Amino acid sequence: MFQFGYEESYGMLVGDFVRDKDAVQSALLLADLCTYHKARKESLLDALQQLFDRYGFYCEELHTLTYKGIQGVESMTAMMSSLRSTPLPSLLGYRVIYREDYLEGIRFDLEKGSCEPLMLPRSDVLKFGLEGDAWFCIRPSGTEPKIKLYIGTKGTSLEDSTEKLALLKQELIRLIGSP
Structure with missing residues (x-):
């Protein structure tokens, strides 16, 4: 059952009762979130900090x-x-845990030495999962001569995660070369 989806342009869907991504659902969810936390005498910033404390600090970036x-x-x-x-065994000292090849339709688990099919449409996309919950995804644009790098890191603080992201982006650009 579909529960939640979003795209890089910030459109989002919650549930399957609306077929287009828009801000109406987001606004409704935000109002509901505000009501919930106000009743608990918490701010949204308090709630966000609780999420950081529980799950860590994640940063993501798109670089073209x-x-x-x-x-x-x-x-x-x-x-x-x-x-x-x-093979790419590591990057910046992070071991590569898995590689997903959307053109081949296969997810390679490099720790277990196994593979399984991806249940998504075929596309010229590679995603690499690194230890420490870091990852990157590379895909050529379908309409322009561009490579898109999607990068994500996790840290113990916002500063830590941001620094890891900058270093990983710099290393990826070095690895694939500048245009």
Whole structure:
């Protein structure tokens, strides 16, 4: 059963009773959240801090690399092919725990040495899970000569998570090369 979905442009859906992502559902949920926490004599900031205390501090970022002309497209294709064919055991000292290849439709669990099918549409996307709840995902744009890097980290504080994110982004750009 579908419960929650969102996209990078901040659209979101809660439940399956509405077929488009918009701010109406978000506003309704926020009002409900405010009512709940006000009754408990808590602010939304208090509630957010409780989430951080329980789950840690997560940071995510989208970074886009723009390539030029046919050589850029060829470079992007070669880079994705290289990432598929060359094992990446670690990055910045973080072990790679899993690799998801959406073009092949397979999730490789590198710790267990096993694989399982992905139940999503085929697409030229690679996602790598790293120890410490860090991850990154690489995909070429379907309409422009761009590579999109989605990056996520977890830290013990906002500063820690932000610093880890900046270092991971810098290392990824070094690894795949600047356009």
